[in-house]
Amino acid sequence: xxxxxxxxxxxxxxxxxxxxxxxxxxxxxxxxxxxxxxxxxxxxxxxxxxxxxxxxxxxxxxxxxxxxxxxxxxxxxxxxxxxxxxxxxxxxxxxxxxxxxxxxxxxxxxxxxxxxxxxxxxxxxxxxxxxxxxxxxxxxxxxxxxxxxxxxxxxxxxxxxxxxxxxxxxxxxxxxxxxxxxxxxxxxxxxxxxxxxxxxxxxxx
Ligand code: TZP
Ligand code: MG
Numbered sequence: 001x002x003x004x005x006x007x008x009x010x011x012x013x014x015x016x017x018x019x020x021x022x023x024x025x026x027x028x029x030x031x032x033x034x035x036x037x038x039x040x041x042x043x044x045x046x047x048x049x050x051x052x053x054x055x056x057x058x059x060x061x062x063x064x065x066x067x068x069x070x071x072x073x074x075x076x077x078x079x080x081x082x083x084x085x086x087x088x089x090x091x092x093x094x095x096x097x098x099x100x101x102x103x104x105x106x107x108x109x110x111x112x113x114x115x116x117x118x119x120x121x122x123x124x125x126x127x128x129x130x131x132x133x134x135x136x137x138x139x140x141x142x143x144x145x146x147x148x149x150x151x152x153x154x155x156x157x158x159x160x161x162x163x164x165x166x167x168x169x170x171x172x173x174x175x176x177x178x179x180x181x182x183x184x185x186x187x188x189x190x191x192x193x194x195x196x197x198x199x200x201x202x203x204x205x
Contacts, residue, residue: 001153001174001175002175003028003029003195004176004177004195005031005033005155005175005176006024006031006033006177006192008020008032008033008034009035010036012130012179012180014185014186017034018047019188020183023189023192024058024188024189024192025058026189027192027196028196030059031060031175032051034062034063035064036063041068044068048062048068052072052073059098060075061077063077064077064078064079064080064083065077066084066089066092069097070093074097075097076093076099077093081101081102081104086099086112087115100120100121100155101117101121103121104123104138104142106142106145109146118153119154119155121155122142122154122156123138123156124158125142125143125157125158125159125160126159126160126164129180131158137159140168143156143168144172147173153174153175155177156171156176160181161178162194162195166198176195182195
């Protein structure tokens with residue numbers, strides 16, 4: 001889990017999801033999350049199936065949609081606080097699939113751990129225009145606070161750039177996700193590699 005975590009954003013992407021995900025896989029990311037808020041299920045299934053194919057052995061997760069994850073044989077899902085409740089998602093996905101949960105404070109983090117989340121997305125660390133309803137920025141202090149109490153992998157998200165990522169990693173994040181700082185750039189693979197280098201500088205793997 002340590003390293004850069006890739007999430008698609010077709011509306012911000014220069015080159016499109018397929019190109020971006022291929023670049024992320026080439027950069028060696030461990031996990032890709034397909035996040036698509038449009039609701040034409042037929043298109044989503046078709047694209048998720050394509051992305052699933054290029055994400056081997058990279059882990060492939062689907063945002064929100066347990067049905068889509070099951071349909072395309074994804075490795076798991078990422079759930080927000082307003083998505084399908086964790087117990088239902090676990091029942092439908094079975095014990096082996098990965099379920100990540102977005103948390104905005106320590107209480108949500110402890111609850112997600114209690115339910116059996118495989119990792120936590122801590123959000124939003126900084127102000128972001130990418131997700132309109134992301135809520136108030138938590139700052140790196142929340143990463144540190146959750147880190148002290150929870151040993152699950154923590155992926156930090158929201159307004160992360162190459163400049164502020166070192167502070168996020170220093171606070172205890174195992175992974176960082178930066179969407180606009182990566183998919184709006186001409187060289188997605190190169191940008192991801194720069195994030196990955198921050199983990200090596202910090203002494204991780
Ligand atoms: N969840 C919380 S913040 C966010 C998501 C999907 C958007 C992060 O995008 P950016 O461009 O890295 O701020
Ligand atoms: Mg969601």
